[in-house]
C-alpha cells in the first residue's frame with residue numbers, strides 16, 4: 431500500500447483544501463473528492479467519478495482561488511457563475527445537477543486538474559511564472575531544512 435504523508439494542524443495546507451483531484455496524489459483517474467462544509471459544520475464529503483461539465487452560463491464571477499498543488503498562492507480567477515455537471519457518485523449513481531457559488535468554482539477548478547490545467551494558468555504569464563518560482567523555492571527550502 432502506498433504511504434502518504436499525513437498533514438497535521440496547523441499546516442496551512444489543510445485549511446484551504448476543499449477539493450482534490452486524484453491526479454494530485456499521483457493517481458491518474460478521473461476522480462474528484464470535495465467537502466464544502468465550513469469549519470464547525472458536519473463534514474459533507476462528495477465524490478465525483480468521470481465528471482463532465484455539460485453546460486455553463488455566460489455570466490462569470492471572480493473568486494480568490496488557491497490549490498494544494500500550488501501552496502500559498504492565491505489569486506482571482508474568473509469562471510462561469512453556474513455550470514451543469516454530470517458524474518457518477520460514490521454509489522455509482524449518475525447525477526446531473528447545476529452547481530453554483532463555491533460549488534461551481536470548486537468543481538471547475540478540480541475538473542481543470544483532470545486536464546492538467548492549474549488555476550495559475552489563467553493568470554498573466556508574469557504572475558504564473560512568479561507563482562511557480564515561489565513554489566519551487568519553498569520546496570528547495572523545505573528539503574534543505576529537512577536535511578539539517
Ligand code: NI
Nearest residue numbers: 496497498499
Ligand atoms: Ni487545485
